[in-house]
Amino acid sequence: xxxxxxxxxxxxxxxxxxxxxxxxxxxxxxxxxxxxxxxxxxxxxxxxxxxxxxxxxxxxxxxxxxxxxxxxxxxxxxxxxxxxxxxxxxxxxxxxxxxxxxxxxxxxxxxxxxxxxxxxxxxxxxxxxxxxxxxxxxxxxxxxxxxxxxxxxxxxxxxxxxxxxxxxxxxxxxxxxxxxxxxxxxxxxxxxxxxxxxxxxxxxxxxxxxxxxxxxxxxxxxxxxxxxxxxxxxxxxxxxxxxxxxxxxxxxxxxxxxxxxxxxxxxxxxxxxxxxxxxxxxxxxxxxxxxxxxxxxxxxxxxxxxxxxxxxxxxxxxxxxxxxxxxxxxxxxxxxxxxxxxxxxxxxxxxxxxxxxxxxxxxxxxxxxxxxxxxxxxxxxxxxxxxxxxxxxxxxxxxxxxxxxxxxxxxxxxxxxxxxxxxxxxxxxxxxxxxxxxxxxxxxxxxxxxxxxxxxxxxxxxxxxxxxxxxxxxxxxxxxxxxxxxxxxxxxxxxxxxxxxxxxxxxxxxxxxxxxxxxxxxxxxxxxxxxxxx
Amino acid sequence: xxxxxxxxxxxxxxxxxxxxxxxxxxxxxxxxxxxxxxxxxxxxxxxxxxxxxxxxxxxxxxxxxxxxxxxxxxxxxxxxxxxxxxxxxxxxxxxxxxxxxxxxxxxxxxxxxxxxxxxxxxxxxxxxxxxxxxxxxxxxxxxxxxxxxxxxxxxxxxxxxxxxxxxxxxxxxxxxx
Numbered sequence: 001x002x003x004x005x006x007x008x009x010x011x012x013x014x015x016x017x018x019x020x021x022x023x024x025x026x027x028x029x030x031x032x033x034x035x036x037x038x039x040x041x042x043x044x045x046x047x048x049x050x051x052x053x054x055x056x057x058x059x060x061x062x063x064x065x066x067x068x069x070x071x072x073x074x075x076x077x078x079x080x081x082x083x084x085x086x087x088x089x090x091x092x093x094x095x096x097x098x099x100x101x102x103x104x105x106x107x108x109x110x111x112x113x114x115x116x117x118x119x120x121x122x123x124x125x126x127x128x129x130x131x132x133x134x135x136x137x138x139x140x141x142x143x144x145x146x147x148x149x150x151x152x153x154x155x156x157x158x159x160x161x162x163x164x165x166x167x168x169x170x171x172x173x174x175x176x177x178x179x180x181x182x183x184x185x186x187x188x189x190x191x192x193x194x195x196x197x198x199x200x201x202x203x204x205x206x207x208x209x210x211x212x213x214x215x216x217x218x219x220x221x222x223x224x225x226x227x228x229x230x231x232x233x234x235x236x237x238x239x240x241x242x243x244x245x246x247x248x249x250x251x252x253x254x255x256x257x258x259x260x261x262x263x264x265x266x267x268x269x270x271x272x273x274x275x276x277x278x279x280x281x282x283x284x285x286x287x288x289x290x291x292x293x294x295x296x297x298x299x300x301x302x303x304x305x306x307x308x309x310x311x312x313x314x315x316x317x318x319x320x321x322x323x324x325x326x327x328x329x330x331x332x333x334x335x336x337x338x339x340x341x342x343x344x345x346x347x348x349x350x351x352x353x354x355x356x357x358x359x360x361x362x363x364x365x366x367x368x369x370x371x372x373x374x375x376x377x378x379x380x381x382x383x384x385x386x387x388x389x390x391x392x393x394x395x396x397x398x399x400x401x402x403x404x405x406x407x408x409x410x411x412x413x414x415x416x417x418x419x420x421x422x423x424x425x426x427x428x429x430x431x432x433x434x435x436x437x438x439x440x441x442x443x444x445x446x447x448x449x450x451x452x453x454x455x456x457x458x459x460x461x462x463x464x465x466x467x468x469x470x471x472x473x474x475x476x477x478x479x480x481x482x483x484x485x486x487x488x489x490x491x492x493x494x495x496x497x498x499x500x501x502x503x504x505x506x507x508x509x510x511x512x513x514x515x516x517x518x519x520x521x522x523x524x525x526x527x528x529x530x531x532x533x534x
Numbered sequence: 535x536x537x538x539x540x541x542x543x544x545x546x547x548x549x550x551x552x553x554x555x556x557x558x559x560x561x562x563x564x565x566x567x568x569x570x571x572x573x574x575x576x577x578x579x580x581x582x583x584x585x586x587x588x589x590x591x592x593x594x595x596x597x598x599x600x601x602x603x604x605x606x607x608x609x610x611x612x613x614x615x616x617x618x619x620x621x622x623x624x625x626x627x628x629x630x631x632x633x634x635x636x637x638x639x640x641x642x643x644x645x646x647x648x649x650x651x652x653x654x655x656x657x658x659x660x661x662x663x664x665x666x667x668x669x670x671x672x673x674x675x676x677x678x679x680x681x682x683x684x685x686x687x688x689x690x691x692x693x694x695x696x697x698x699x700x701x702x703x704x705x706x707x708x709x710x711x
Contacts, residue, residue, distance in 0.1 A: 117582075118582075248559075248561075251561070251562075251565075291584070291660070292584045292585060292588055292660075292661065295584075295585065295588035295589075295592070295661075296588060298588075298592050298596075299588045299591035299592045299595075299596065302591065302592050302595070302596025302597065303591070303595060303596055305596070305600055306568070306600075309600070309603055310561070310565075313561060313607070321607075325604075325607065328600055328603065328604070332597060332600050335596075335597075352661060
């Protein structure tokens with residue numbers, strides 16, 4: 001975070017800082033570890049950060065500066081992700097330190113004290129920790145080099161760096177986890193679609209599917225969730241995949257996947273937990289921690305429109321085409337309201353990074369109220385809720401498929417597996433909307449009153465918990481919120497009747513968009529008035 | 535950005551751009567255009583111009599191309615079956631193409647290509663730096679553009695509007711003028 005003019009510790013860092021104070025006899029003694037926290041929080045120590053630390057610790061600014069300038073491991077300039085420190089004192093030079101420095105300079109094209117343009121590596125010089133003798137010195141170079149690995153830098157590939165490899169593996173695991181979660185939620189929604197809707201509408205719902213039809217006759221029990229969730233996909237994927245005459249075969253096959261793909265890749269930026277430490281590595285619980293996460297989200301959601309549009313067009317069926325046109329018009333209309341709702345949240349927290357937005361929702365107001373954005377941005381929450389329901393084309397916004405006049409809309413000519421992919425897209429979209437609402441408004445993985453070290457209940461009671469348990473509870477909390485929102489969206493579906501098309505357009509353009517603009521305006525005024533503008 | 539990635543994405547962009555003019559089916563051309571925009575956006579993002587890249591996807595690939603799709607549907611454009619156009623058009627087309635190629639050759643001549651790569655400061659291409667420029671150095675141009683766009687929106691609505699009792703948009707235009 002370069003040049004952050006108004007640095008401020010996150011609540012977790014503040015909690016850590018308070019814990020530190022208790023451990024040291026004087027404030028001066030706690031300065032070094034506090035500066036470490038500051039460097040970890042902001043990446044480097046700008047003048048503003050030092051002033052903030054001085055203010056926080058009630059120490060003279062000059063004292064803080066003197067301490068920082070004495071120690072070389074505090075960075076006074078922005079540094080890259082990997083810091084390559086090479087010892088350049090005499091004994092190390094004799095053992096070949098110059099060659100290592102030269103090699104790094106050639107490979108990364110940076111001088112000592114500089115950072116690569118991609119922000120990955122910074123080359124620094126240091127004095128060896130161990131001056132015992134030439135042998136020890138050289139070994140100390142090696143441990144340093146192997147830790148930050150300029151040696152690997154000379155062997156061609158930056159991807160073979162150990163920290164990067166670990167990051168890649170962790171990233172792959174997280175991505176797979178996220179996809180599995182999305183698919184699992186879709187399966188749950190499929191079951192909920194069958195039995196939950198029946199519960200609300202006072203029906204029995206699907207009750208014929210057993211593992212084998214034979215088993216039912218033999219009196220085998222109804223296995224509930226297993227039946228529907230297995231029977232539906234199996235039925236669909238074993239049916240004939242039919243392409244109507246005169247259809248554009250290529251696009252007809254491409255369309256379902258074109259509608260599923262953007263939804264699936266949107267899941268990667270959703271943070272599902274706090275940073276955890278495993279074997280000394282800090283791993284953020286989101287598949288991709290993008291600084292422009294919110295922009296990425298808007299971009300991928302905007303691409304979802306092509307699947308339904310092309311499905312409708314390529315089917316060579318006028319009802320399908322009408323459904324496709326309706327879907328397209330509806331989605332680009334409600335995207336605006338969605339974007340405006342997200343913009344006001346971005347303005348509130350001053351960042352596009354979703355993990356940062358969730359972090360910003362930690363802590364409490366007035367000693368009891370969680371700092372969730374739903375309390376500061378209630379209007380934006382409603383906007384995103386409505387626009388999200390419209391984006392996922394569910395009742396009361398399911399005009400693209402409205403079976404009474406368009407039979408099934410844009411996927412009327414789809415059968416078998418491709419139809420299943422469209423259904424999966426619908427469920428995944430619903431899960432995505434729930435995740436967006438959770439991330440932006442319901443504090444993501446934050447649990448009320450739970451901080452880095454345990455529960456701080458409103459009455460002043462405190463319950464300490466181990467760090468890993470807190471991280472895992474965060475993941476569970478995220479899932480609970482998402483499932484609850486999914487069920488809420490489901491209940492809305494089975495309660496409300498479908499809109500008319502002119503009502504839909506009026507709601508979008510004359511209702512949500514002006515409200516969203518108004519909300520952005522008010523948010524801007526409040527942000528400026530409270531002086532949080534950067 | 536690693537060179538192979540640049541070459542791969544660049545080749546993809548060129549191939550899909552060729553697809554835009556080679557495809558006979560207008561919808562396929564449109565898809566090829568979307569693919570071109572996407573690859574160029576990824577090139578932007580890989581070069582740290584993150585905001586420009588994502589804006590390209592949101593605005594061009596996600597919104598303007600949808601309008602293209604609507605226009606193709608509403609005009610009911612059909613698949614081209616054979617060569618079309620007058621001889622004169624073809625002649626002028628070839629001339630224009632030849633001019634463009636000559637221009638490109640001059641621009642891409644080796645002595646022009648001594649581009650100096652500079653290290654961008656940290657935070658280059660971020661939303662903060664872009665917004666900072668837009669709202670300080672280019673504030674007037676930025677605001678004037680938005681007024682221009684607003685005028686265009688109002689104008690097009692005024693032209694397309696049908697007054698009650700008339701079926702013909704031209705009647706409304708007469709009244710408006």
